[in-house]
Structure formats: C-alpha cells, structure tokens
Amino acid sequence: VVDIRSLYSELGLFTLDPGFKATASCTSNITFIDGEKGILLYRGYPIEQLAAKSTFTETAYLLMKGELPTKQQLNDFNGLINKHTMVHEQLLNFYHGFRRDAHPMAIMVGVVGALSAFYHDSLDINNQQHREISAIRLLAKIPTIAAACYKHSVGQPFIYPDNSLDYSSNLLRMLFGVPSEDYQVDPVVAKALDKILILHADHEQNASTSTVRLAGSTGANPFAAISAGIGALWGPLHGGANEAVLSMLEEIGSVDKVPQFLKRARDPEDSFRLMGFGHRVYRNHDPRATVLRKEAQKVLDAMDKHDDPRFKLAMELERIALEDDYFIKRKLYPNVDFYSGIIESAMGIPTNMFTVMFALARCVGWITQWKEMIVDPDQVIGRPRQLYKGLARREYKPMSKR
Ligand code: ACO
Numbered sequence: 001v002v003d004i005r006s007l008y009s010e011l012g013l014f015t016l017d018p019g020f021k022a023t024a025s026c027t028s029n030i031t032f033i034d035g036e037k038g039i040l041l042y043r044g045y046p047i048e049q050l051a052a053k054s055t056f057t058e059t060a061y062l063l064m065k066g067e068l069p070t071k072q073q074l075n076d077f078n079g080l081i082n083k084h085t086m087v088h089e090q091l092l093n094f095y096h097g098f099r100r101d102a103h104p105m106a107i108m109v110g111v112v113g114a115l116s117a118f119y120h121d122s123l124d125i126n127n128q129q130h131r132e133i134s135a136i137r138l139l140a141k142i143p144t145i146a147a148a149c150y151k152h153s154v155g156q157p158f159i160y161p162d163n164s165l166d167y168s169s170n171l172l173r174m175l176f177g178v179p180s181e182d183y184q185v186d187p188v189v190a191k192a193l194d195k196i197l198i199l200h201a202d203h204e205q206n207a208s209t210s211t212v213r214l215a216g217s218t219g220a221n222p223f224a225a226i227s228a229g230i231g232a233l234w235g236p237l238h239g240g241a242n243e244a245v246l247s248m249l250e251e252i253g254s255v256d257k258v259p260q261f262l263k264r265a266r267d268p269e270d271s272f273r274l275m276g277f278g279h280r281v282y283r284n285h286d287p288r289a290t291v292l293r294k295e296a297q298k299v300l301d302a303m304d305k306h307d308d309p310r311f312k313l314a315m316e317l318e319r320i321a322l323e324d325d326y327f328i329k330r331k332l333y334p335n336v337d338f339y340s341g342i343i344e345s346a347m348g349i350p351t352n353m354f355t356v357m358f359a360l361a362r363c364v365g366w367i368t369q370w371k372e373m374i375v376d377p378d379q380v381i382g383r384p385r386q387l388y389k390g391l392a393r394r395e396y397k398p399m400s401k402r
Pocket residue numbers: 019236237238239241265266272273274275276277278279280281330332335336337
C-alpha cells in the first residue's frame with residue numbers, strides 16, 4: 001500500500017470530493033436551489049409562478065438579463081429572436097452526412113459545435129457585443145436545429161421557421177408540419193411545451209452546466225462549450241433520463257410487473273435503477289416534477305389520452321415506490337424527467353427526441369451561465385486536481401527483464 005502523502009513533495013490542504021457533493025465551483029446570481037425544501041428560483045422568482053404565468057421567451061429574458069422585461073422589452077427581444085431563427089443553408093447540408101438512424105443527440109453535438117464555423121465573431125469571447133449576439137443566435141436557432149434532427153430521422157423535408165408564431169408553436173410546426181399541409185398548432189400542446197421549456201431552462205451547477213463552464217473557462221467559444229454541455233446532458237443519469245424512463249416503462253410493460261422491477265431496484269447486486277427517481281440536490285421533492293405531474297394530467301385530458309397505459313403504469317409505479325422503505329429511506333422521489341417524457345410522448349414527440357427537447361430548453365441556462373462566467377473577475381481556468389493512488393516512482397525495465 002502506497003502512503004499517498006509520501007508521493008507528494010507538498011500536498012498542502014487537499015479536498016477529495018468525487019462528484020462534487022460538497023464543493024461549489026463558482027458563485028452565481030442566476031438560479032437558487034434549496035434541495036431540502038424543494039425550492040427553485042430563477043433570479044429570485046419561484047419556478048411554480050414562472051411555469052404558471054410566464055412564457056419561455058420571457059423566462060429566457062429574465063435569466064439572461066436578470067429582470068422581467070417590460071412589454072416593449074419583450075417585444076424587442078422576441079423580434080430579435082425572430083430575426084435569427086434561420087440557419088445557414090450550408091449548415092443544413094451537415095444533416096445529410098448523418099445516417100437517418102443516428103441518435104438525434106449525436107447530431108445535436110455536432111451541429112451546435114459547428115455553429116462557430118459559421119459565426120466567426122463567436123471566437124472573440126472578449127467582445128461583449130459578440131457574446132450577446134452569440135447568445136441570441138443560439139436561443140433563436142436551436143429550435144430550427146432540433147426540429148431538423150427529427151425531420152432528418154423521418155426522411156421529411158426541413159420546415160423553415162414561421163416567425164409569426166410564438167417560440168413553442170414555431171417549434172411544433174417545424175417538428176410536425178409538412179410542406180403540402182397547413183399545420184394547425186394545438187394551443188394546449190404549445191402551452192404545455194412552453195411550460196416544459198421553462199422548467200428545464202436552468203438548474204445551477206448540474207453536470208452539463210458545469211461542463212459548459214469548465215469548457216468555457218479555457219476561453220473556448222460559446223458554441224464549442226455548449227456542444228460539450230449537450231454531450232454531458234445526453235447521459236441517462238442526467239438529461240437522458242427522460243428517454244430512459246419511457247424505455248423502462250416499456251420494459252416493465254404492465255402494472256403487475258411493478259413489484260418485480262422494484263425488487264431489482266432495491267437489489268445492491270443489480271445495477272438497475274428506477275429511472276426518473278432520485279436527485280443529487282432535491283431530497284424531499286423536485287418542484288419541477290410537482291408542476292409537470294399536474295400538467296401531464298391536463299395534457300392527457302385535453303388530448304383525450306387519459307387512458308394512456310404508460311401514464312397509468314407510471315402513476316402506479318410512483319405510488320408503490322413512494323410507499324417502499326428502500327425509496328423512503330434514501331429520499332428518492334420522482335424527478336422532472338419522470339413526467340416530461342410522458343407528456344412529450346402524448347404530444348407525439350418520439351422518445352429519442354426527449355433529450356433534444358431538454359437540451360433546447362437548457363441552452364438558455366448554459367449560455368447565461370457562460371456569459372456570467374466570462375465577466376466574473378474571480379474566474380480562472382477550471383483545473384481540478386486528483387489524488388494519485390498508483391505506484392510510487394520506479395525505474396524503467398528493459399524488455400528482457402520484464
Ligand atoms: N433507483 C434505485 N436506487 C437509487 C436510485 C434509483 N433511481 N437513485 C439512487 N439510488 C440509491 C443508490 O443505489 C444509493 O443506494 P445505497 O446508499 O444503498 O448505495 C442511494 O440511493 C444514493 O444514490 P447515489 O447514486 O449516491 O445518489 P446521487 O446523488 O449520486 O445520484 C442520481 C443522483 C444520479 C440522479 C440518481 O438518483 C439516479 O441515478 N437516478 C436515476 C436517473 C435519473 O432519473 N436521473 C435524472 C436526474 S434529474 C436531471 O438530471 C434533470
């Protein structure tokens with residue numbers, strides 16, 4: 001056994017905190033979370049109030065600028081977004097290089113990263129105007145980019161943005177419209193989608209946001225940093241959980257199989273986890289999940305899908321898990337991803353697009369956090385240390401002596 005201290009000439013004060021369970025990496029004015037009380041505030045405003053009363057672009061303005069906009073400010077902001085919804089035609093050519101069965105998140109990582117190849121001003125991160133326009137471009141173009149991922153996968157022509165529509169309606173039209181038909185947006189669906197986007201817009205230093213900050217701390221351009229964040233979001237323990245929830249519900253199949261799967265989740269020898277349950281920070285409830293649980297019921301009722309078997313199964317799974325000692329003892333409650341997939345699936349969004357929708361919403365948080373970091377005088381390159389546990393120094397052995 002190597003005495004770690006003997007390996008270092010000076011170890012000094014050293015904190016080993018795998019997973020950053022008790023280490024803050026930055027200060028921030030954007031989002032506050034109290035995990036014990038289940039509180040989430042954007043710039044001081046409770047998430048429940050924003051979900052009930054705001055719109056996604058108004059919330060985006062709040063996150064990016066720090067205050068709720070006046071009517072004129074919101075009109076100007078929406079106008080600016082509308083001006084930038086189109087993507088360069090050559091960027092659309094990128095999609096044809098991907099297989100139709102590529103996972104849309106794989107396409108997103110590439111296409112968003114490639115934005116810096118089209119907007120060279122994004123490389124000049126020290127120029128405030130360039131940072132601002134990069135943020136607007138990202139917010140404006142991300143629905144167009146995301147919808148094109150879906151259209152590519154189903155072999156349909158890309159639908160160009162319709163700037164007479166609001167943000168979520170435009171997104172729905174680009175996803176589900178076809179050139180020969182007049183696509184009518186269902187206002188209930190558009191409202192529910194807007195709410196989902198608000199709830200996912202920011203969540204302080206989660207894995208993907210920390211990735212954006214870490215990549216950005218090197219001076220990398222915002223599109224490169226956000227592409228790194230999209231990669232981090234994709235994992236099933238983070239944003240990929242919404243897709244994993246639906247796959248899990250399909251695997252469980254029926255209510256009578258729930259106990260068998262819960263038994264697997266409890267088994268320390270089995271790596272199976274109940275997807276959509278548990279959260280690093282929320283220990284009593286996830287306030288976003290509470291809003292979405294109600295919204296799921298509303299959307300399914302409005303769409304006449306209240307008998308949706310997956311929703312019934314999810315409700316039963318939730319009921320049984322919340323009465324189970326294993327989950328009670330570990331404070332494991334449904335998180336936002338448990339419900340978002342159910343609503344999105346009722347809207348007709350395919351399972352492999354769920355994490356793309358999450359990424360689309362989180363772009364606002366990522367770019368706001370990146371902008372905050374760039375002007376923070378305390379910001380230095382993120383460079384964690386490690387505690388080396390390997391062998392001590394030894395001499396190179398010639399091949400003949402190994
Ligand atoms: N199912 C079964 N057991 C679980 C689950 C789960 N979903 N989540 C945690 N546990 C158990 C662990 O096995 C561990 O048990 P032990 O103490 O007996 O070893 C205990 O609860 C603590 O779990 P940790 O992994 O230490 O908790 P951590 O805070 O590191 O992980 C995480 C949080 C990753 C979200 C975890 O709960 C999980 O994997 N959940 C399922 C995936 C998921 O839904 N992710 C989405 C998160 S929300 C978001 O990203 C938007």
